[in-house]
Amino acid sequence: MARGADTLTVAEKVYSIAAFLAIVTAFLLVMSVQSVRLQTTYRHMHASAAEAAINVGRINALIYAIVMESRGIYMSADRGATKQFADGLMRRNGELAEAVKSLERTVGDDDAEQLATFRQRIVQFIEFRRELVRRGLEISPAAAREWGDNDANRTVRRKLNSDVEALERIYQQRAREADALANENRYAAAYLFALGLAALILAGLNVVVMRGSVVGALADITQATDRIAQGDVKSEVPHLGRHDEIGRLARAVQNFRDAVARIFQLEELELGTAQARDAAMTERDKFNDKYQAKKWQLSAAINSMPQGLIMLDGKATVVAMNSNYRQMYNLPETIQAGSTLEEILQHRVKTGLFNGDVAKYVAAVLGRIARREPAAYEIALNDGRTIRIYERPMDGGGWVSVQEDVTEQRQRERLLERMERFLATIIENVAEGIIAKDARNLRYVFVNKAAEKMIGMSRGEIIGKTARELFSAEAAALIERRDQQLLAQKQQLEPIIDTIDNPSRGRRVISARRVQIGGANEESHMFVTMVEDRTEAMVAAA
Template sequence: MGVAALGSGFSAGTKFLKKLVRFARGADTLSVAEKVYSIAGFLAIVTTFLLVMSVQTVRLQTTYRHMHASSAEAAINVGHINALIYAIVMESRGIYMTDDRAKMKQFADGLLRRNRELAESVKSMEKNVRGDDAELFASFRQRIVQFIEFRQELVRRGVEISSAAAREWGDNDANRTVRNKLNSDIEALERIYRERARQADELANENRYAAAYLFALGLAALVLAGLNVVVMRSSVVGALAEITQATDRIADGDVKSKVPHLGRHDEIGHLARAVQHFRDAVARIFELEELEIGTAQARDAAMTERDNFNDKYQAKKWQLSAAINSMPQGLIMLDGKANVVAMNANYRRIYNLPETIQAGSTLEEILQHRVKSGLFSGDIAKYLAAVLDRIARREPAANEIALNDGRIIKIYERPMDGGGWVSVQEDVTELRQRERILERMERFLATIIENVAEGIIAKDARNLRYVFVNKAAEKMIGMSRGEIIGKTARELFSPEAAELIERRDQQLLAQKQQLEPIVDTIDNPARGRRVISARRVQIGGASEESHMFVTMVEDRTEKMVAAA
């Protein structure tokens, strides 16, 4: 049983794919329902990919920031420790190269102070130790302890005994061996931290593609939503209006007018062919009515034939009703007094109408039933007056209403010749829910960009004017985004800084992307002279309206001062 069901589903899927291929080649092989459901399915797939890519982007960005910060801090600590070791060695030489007790005391105090700084620096490095450098750091820390104890003993000998005793203790092979091993440890640690920085850069390279993917997925979702509206207008509402006008012409006696959309293979095509059969039946009836038969036998024969065609007329009318009921949307036709001319099963399902409400009932009866079932809470008299006013003005309308049970109904209304009115209604609750999910996702991404620690600046590549800055960029520049957006670099910075920024922009145009950080010193009018590291990305091309530069900026001024 399961194999049979699977085979049936596979066969149906194969047929649907073949219809899609023929539709893509220009053949109108899809029904209205298949078009709408296909677009909705693609929109759901795009939304799912958009969510997955958003989560992946956040994960990559968090990992990159942690790796980049830890490797940078570790590298700074290694450099600081190396400088302290060099300074301690210089203070040691000062101790055992002078016989002046006062000067020796100054060197000794400096050496002890730098010993304490060295111990604190090594302790601060422990928080960045991982599996790849744990063993090396343990031996390095032990050698630092030996180095500190050795230098403290050198101070004691120099202060309490003499500089010669200090020189004897300091100038030996054991001391040089410890120094050489410390140098080797520092070089090994530097290699490890350089490798971490390289891994962080590789992770950043992976993350740069995520923004492009998110933009493409968002654009695809917008295109699919717009395509759904176009399909509804072109495939349903406009076609129904034209068929309705043809029906009115037939009802007025014009049985020679052409019925549109006969060549379509969907529900609209079925409806058009039913109207054509109806037109043929009416034409035949008119012919019979115009015949003047001289004898009673001929008249009886004519009446019999007319009755036969009346039967056919009723059959065609039933076919028209069946075609209307096959539509995936709800449909109701009203005359000039808001009496129901026709309605399909989907309209009944939307408002849960009883069988007592049929063609010939009034719109007021439908509204009264909706009030009893809790689907309408407005003023019936005012609602009816508004509908009659739209029918009288014969102006097409489109709007959405929210039912009391939470459903959202999209309504398209068009006038019919003869004073009537046709309304196509569709339950778009799920579509609106998906749109709200997409909107929340866009706000989510905007919040992430707004709160990252790195400054993000977007600039229109055509006129070099700033179009976006996040909070971090505002803080780095020292201006609010209201003061920045819409202006060029020459309107915000000094001529020298603006010339440097524009030169970097021209380099970006030539290189397409600029993912390696470039460090520049810029005179900031609000914060003074700043050292910044920037990575630039070019979005779009020169022939596109969305051609932009995106710059990721890091202010390294404090780090440079601390390193100095």
């Protein structure tokens, strides 16, 4: 698989991963639609089964109630008593007819035949009970008993019971089918999770491919180019075996290296004849022009850096430096490539930009070069500037140092730190309680000492909690209502006086002003409340 991947171009790798990611996304969409469909079917089946089960239970109860009313008619001694039971029976008959109609709205096509038979028996049952009422009222309770208390009536009742049991079994089965659909939906959720995980893996793979195939390879080729520019024409150019764009770039660098090596060879050759010498010089000049062009491009790139850069060899001799480094230390034109680090430090001593031991400093740099030990540190110049220095070894025993003037950055950091300490001192020592609350979740994020004293709790007990976790339900509701008013008004500079039950200090009269910091879409959206406890003042005034 690795050999096959090497034959692909970088674009093909990236597009392949993007295609797989698109496929996984499509599967995610399909599974999402399937999950919604299953969920909708489940809700419909579950709702219809529940409603039908309720209707069946209601019908069963009404049948039982009608039978009880019928027995009341049987046992009545006169028509007056019969009338009471007859009215109840007729009312139950109407409710039974309505319950059957409700049941019909929930049945499916496969239940239609079963319900049709059941509906006929219900109609027969209702008509039979109407006749029972008529006989009990118009003739006598005995005539009603003779009409209703017989085997034919009991047979109809048994069949109705059997129909009700059959319908209950049907809707129990539907409930089980709905549960099975719920299980399928859980599987769909698992598939969605797996597809989402696959999408994340593909996204990570894309990052790995870009880093391994492009970023790292370009860094390797850049280092190889630096070595060639320094005259190391025997070093190997990495990634020559790749068949993508990086491989073509590596082969171009190899051609450049071969060209430079050829120049060196031509310089070492002593041609026997003037014609051969002229030809060799012509070829050398051609390749030298290419070399100078590449060297000029490299020099332009170095000089365009916003930081100062200096490159040293293994003996602390300057290989290259850019203009920003010269400006940083005000170096004269006499210090060029080929000068030593010691000469640069001696000049800095003369200009007051270095006051250490030059020999020890150079020895320390040579030690880091020998150990190939990278370093990062800051130095303070006598003119007040702060310089951040990054050092790292180069292949071939050299050393590169990137230096950046961070004076303004450090000044801003110190100013910000002083301002923070200043504001914290003021806030902690004002007599007015200051409370800050996250507007997104209404949790307390800051209280000063005065607020701790007013609330009667330490800030460790307050920070991170809401008003409902600290105060009574009534007090919390009042605080939340004031917060909503602040959201609507933006600012509340005029004080509002409220009476709040404090869990630690009892009923307190407070005066509060509120302001908003930030907006609803900002992470720093906060409420700041300035609170003054006026309880004692109110008591004194009373």
